[in-house]
Amino acid sequence: MAYKRINLPYAYDALEPFIDKETVELHYENHHKGYEIKLNNALTNTNIEIKYPTLVSLVSNYQNITDDNLKLSIREAGGGLINHNFFWDNLQKNIEFKDSELKDEISITWGSLENFKESFKKEALGLFGSGWVWLVRRNSGGLKIIRTFNQDNPWYLGFDPILSIDLWEHSYYLKHNSNRANYFENYWNVINWDFAIEQFTKSLSKG
């Protein structure tokens, strides 16, 4: 397969008790794998891979694909594949948010980390239907919270993602049922801030 899932960077139970083993396993082995298979199946017998050798380049350019079915597969399954690749790296237990340019920029933009958390939470709880909420860096430089529906993603919108939260019910329903606020609070405990800092630094180096 040309475009791949990342290897899960930890064991299924590594995020317990905040995100349970069953949810991680099902989410990675069923949902995430499904996007991987669906995307690669759709691209069989095309030369798309030669034109867009990386998953980022593929999803960023999906609007240029002329075949409507193929375009939709890349938007949905390609988006699902890359969003989950990012999401797993975005999580890790026991990572404190170290002093950094990202931490400073969040404080400048929202006043404090606590205020940012409240704004991010508000977007996450307010999202209607299935989708994602992201902290992104704009090309012009500033930080921003955005929503994307279904498996739409920041890459094709021209944003660099820093943080994400999956708000499809499959990411929390087993443990939290419909209590999305509870899921959010648990998610907040397992953010891999080192990864977020790395994404921000990478984005800054692009200008």
Ligand code: MN
């Ligand atoms: Mn998901």
